[in-house]
Amino acid sequence: MKNLLIASTSTLHDGNYLEYLLPELQLHFAHCKTILFVPYARPGGISHDDYTLKVKSFFTLLNIKVNGLHEFSNATGAIEKAEGIFTGGGNTFLLVKQLHQNNQMQILKKVIENGTPYLGTSAGSNICGLTMQTTNDMPIIYPPSFETLGAIPFNLNPHYLDADLHSKHMGETRETRIKEFHQFNTQPVIGLREGSWLDVKGDQIVLKGALSARLFRQNQEAIEVESGSEMGKFQ
Amino acid sequence: MKNLLIASTSTLHDGNYLEYLLPELQLHFAHCKTILFVPYARPGGISHDDYTLKVKSFFTLLNIKVNGLHEFSNATGAIEKAEGIFTGGGNTFLLVKQLHQNNQMQILKKVIENGTPYLGTSAGSNICGLTMQTTNDMPIIYPPSFETLGAIPFNLNPHYLDADLHSKHMGETRETRIKEFHQFNTQPVIGLREGSWLDVKGDQIVLKGALSARLFRQNQEAIEVESGSEMGKFQ
Incomplete structure (x- = not known):
């Protein structure tokens, strides 16, 4: 049974890294002694090692050991054997390019379908969708597929942002x-x-957190969906 | 000799379409009775016809006739024979996909190098650069190349936006x-x-308008460049 936490962001403005998700993560990774971290999105261009260190540091709070996917010579095996997986944020183009290039997208898909607990934040959440085409990121690198x-x-669309009605900026709004x-x-x-x-358990997809989400469907007006809603009915 | 106007936006917050550029465009297209409009970027997904109508309406002020590139069965010929060319804004992925798919990128490049006066706004400006990889647009469609x-x-990076220091939003700043x-x-x-x-005449690239521009170079601090500066020295 699928078991995913798909979070808009890793960090709230007034909080520390992953702090607001701590109680959820204790439950989500309750049966994991180690998790595998996918550092490919490299926020700000930091190295795989530095990014993994940041994540290791957080997960010591949960008494969970973290290994970076880049540390394994047999990365496929590492994904298949992982007790839990976390893909961090950064640049989605970079993340998707690396996953396709290393032939890891399909393996990741398979283990997620088989029930390996997965956490995504930002770019790591974007890749849980059907395509990466509603990312906010800059196309700094050309991936072989979206x-x-x-x-x-x-x-x-993580980090969803309502239009600033007072802005004089003429770039397009998110909507x-x-x-x-x-x-x-x-x-x-x-x-x-x-x-x-989003809290995904099997085919159930429940919106969590304090805020509503905005749902966009082709040829329909966008609507607000309240926290606690089952999203599956909107597909 | 190359002859381009490469504008950040078509429209200022308190103005009408292309209005702030009117005196420049009178000079830029002084020798044109007709110009060719490239409507592929389709802002908000409007049709090629509707987008071209909007542009036709503006250019009547300058007594210049406008034809949409999509109206020609021989588009290559239309580009080669154009007295002037304008590529409007919208989505850069869509624009670049269409230009590559129709084998028009190289022809456009050739006529620009040979001196056909060119105007770009937003996405139409983005494509004047080496790659589209610093666009702000959403990757709504997969182009065969960047x-x-x-x-x-x-x-x-058109519509360049300084960081809002008061924002609580955790998405990445433009910088x-x-x-x-x-x-x-x-x-x-x-x-x-x-x-x-940017006003491009041959190899000379001069920054115009009231504001400074922000220049980013690899492994260097970003700097502000004053209006009136020759940009070529920064390459």
Whole structure:
């Protein structure tokens, strides 16, 4: 049975890294002594080692050991044997390129479908959708495909941001961008605000956190969906 | 001799479409009775026809007739024969995909190098850089390549936005994104604020408009460049 936490962000403005998710993570990774960390998204371009260290440091609070996927010569085996997996945020293009290039997207998909507990934040959440095409990230590198894990029958827009009605800036709002996406693509998109996450257990996808999410479907007006809602009915 | 106006935006917050550029465009297209419009970026997903109508309406002020590139059965011929060319804004992924797919990127590059007056706004400006990898747009469609016209030896970031120091939003700032780009790419990036444009005459690239631009180079601190500066020295 699928078992994922798909979080909009790793860090709230007034908090420390993963802090707001701590109680959830204690439950989510309760049966894990070690987890495998996928550091490929490299926020700010930091190294795989430095990124993994940051994650190791957090998980000592839960008494869980962390290994970086880049540390294994047999990465496929590491994914297959992982007790739990966490993919951190950063740049989604970089993450997706590396996963495709290393032939790890399909293996990751398989173990997630088989029930390995998975945590994603930001870019690591983006890849849980059908494609990465509703990322906010800059295309700093060219991936061989935009396809991602499809662990949920949606696309995601993490760090979802409402339009600033006082802004004089003429760049597109997030809502406009997602509407443009729906001119060419059919899958629904969940705009996941910071502090929100999806709790996936099998086919059940429940919105968690204090805020509502914004749901975009092709040829329909966007709607607000309250926290606690089962999202599966909107697919 | 190359002759381009590369503008950050088509429209200022308190103005109408292309209005702030009117005096420049009168000079830029002084010798044109007609110009060819490239409508592929389709802002908000509007049709090629509707987008072209909007542009036609503006250019009647200058007594210039506008034809949409999509109206021609022989598009290559239309580009080669054009007295002037304007590529409008919208989604850069869509624009670049269409130009590559139709084998028009190289022809456009050739006529620009040969001196056909060119105007770009937003996405239409992005493609004047070496690659589209510093666009702000959402990857709503997968292009066969990120390479663009390379009419200037830089990449561009149109609608450049300074960090909002009061924001509680945890998404990356524009500066952080461009720094990530430079972890993997060497070309300098010009952050072009709204109301700014580059005036390209041959090898001379002059920053115009009221504001300074922000220049990002690999392994260097970003700097502010004043309006009126010759940008070529920063390549």
